[in-house]
Amino acid sequence: MSARVVDELAGRTVSVRVPATSANLGPGFDTLGLALSLYDELTVTVLDRPGVTVEVHGVGEGEVPTDESNLVAHSIAHVFEHYGIALPGLHLVAHNVIPHGRGLGSSGAAIVSGVMAAKGLLEGVVELDSEQLLARATALEGHPDNVAPALFGGLTIAWVTPSGPQHKKLMVHRGVSPLVFVPEHTMSTALARSLQPESVPHADAIFNVSRSALLVAALVQSPELLLAATEDRLHQNYRASAMPETFRLVTLLREEGYAAVVSGAGPSILVLGSDPVQRLSAARLIEQRSDTPWQALMLAVDFKGATVLTHPVQTPPSL
Missing domain, CATH: 3.30.230.10 (Ribosomal Protein S5; domain 2)
Known part of the structure; x- marks a missing residue:
């Protein structure tokens, strides 16, 4: 055959x-x-x-x-x-x-x-x-x-x-406007995963369950909730030492009100804007405050x- x-x-x-x-x-x-x-x-x-x-x-x-x-x-x-x-x-x-x-x-x-x-x-x-x-x-x-x-x-x-x-x-709410910042350096997914602990505090697990549920609602119908919905305690902080500039900029963006997270295992940064104008201002902020070159990609949800x-x-x- x-x-x-x-x-x-x-x-x-x-x-x-x-x-x-x-x-x-x-x-x-x-x-x-x-x-x-x-x-x-x-x-x-x-x-x-x-x-x-x-x-x-x-x-x-x-x-x-x-x-x-x-x-x-x-x-x-x-x-x-x-x-x-x-x-x-x-x-x-x-x-x-x-x-x-x-x-x-x-x-x-x-x-x-x-x-x-x-x-x-x-x-x-x-x-x-x-x-x-x-x-x-x-x-x-x-x-x-x-x-x-x-x-x-x-x-x-x-x-x-x-x-x-x-x-x-x-299907994602039409107001959600993704922006990705891509650095020149890379990150090994295996290294990023190796930094994860075998267990996490009970309170952190509950925290992420609530935020994950909220994130689905934010992406589907309530983009105004994206900042709160993208909070995390399970993986990003444990990887901070391997991507210091990524985490500095994620922290900066979040302090300024942008729903910024590490994209996948990093080191790129994903900003989930609630409208196209918001991501333009986020791009300007990174251009002014980053210490290394970052390419800003204004993307849509496929x-x-x-x-x-x-x-x-x-x-x-x-x-």
């Missing part, structure tokens, strides 16, 4: 588009995630010879692997292997915009790119629904808080059950999530 399937895939090309994400959003540690209007794009073509080659343009060019060990290629192979289908020869062309190592879900986007590419390539052979897509992406990423919004868009609540990861997508387009079959190239 596998060989027959590989023959059926000859000449297929798919195009994938995946948004950046910001996880945690303050109190929603490993649970809440938001899709943002910053996109990596990928084209995958089935070749008439074995092997995987990767072209990378933009972010990561000259840095990330260009063979089967590339995270996108590995994610495609993971899906094929999971369904018992031999991987055909592939050529990947990645146009990357999402910064790497900055807390904007670049690894999650790479994984989702591969999973979605596999979905498109296997169309008519294996039909992957939303639950299966999330399961495959989470198996690769280890947790669903970034891959869920990357897959489905909007605000997502993600959780894990004995039967696998689950998610709920919510509501579509990842997309895949299957192109008409052509004679497969032999690159």
Whole structure:
């Protein structure tokens, strides 16, 4: 069966588009995630010879692997292997915009790119629904808080059950205006996680439960509550020593009334403005008060999530 399937895939090309994400959003540690209007794009073509080659343009060019060990290629192979289908020869062309190592879900986007590419390539052979897509992406990423919004868009609540990861997508209030400050330096997610304690005080756990519930309400219907709703005691303070400038600026922004949090594992900063004017003033504040360069990205909430387009079959190239 596998060989027959590989023959059926000859000449297929798919195009994938995946948004950046910001996880945690303050109190929603490993649970809440938001899709943002910053996109990596990928084209995958089935070749008439074995092997995987990767072209990378933009972010990561000259840095990330260009063979089967590339995270996108590995994610495609993971899906094929999971369904018992031999991987055909592939050529990947990645146009990357999402910064790497900055807390904007670049690894999650790479994984989702591969999973979605596999979905498109296997169309008519294996039909992957939303639950299966999330399961495959989470198996690769280890947790669903970034891959869920990357897959489905909007605000997502993600959780894990004995039967696998689950998610709920919510539409964000139109007044919510995301602003991301991206520094030149990176942060290791593994290092950030290593700074977390094994347990936290009971009072802090209760504090974050209340703020997480409030944050959902603030993002969906009451943006005026975002400052209070983004308070956190579970993870950000423990990571402060690894990102001193990030935390200095988060503190400054919050003291001035802006709903600022560490984006994902950092070191980028996410400001959830209650209107577009508020984020403009936040950008001016950081420009005046930061000690290091920060790129201000005025973004929107992405509501579509990842997309895949299957192109008409052509004679497969032999690159």
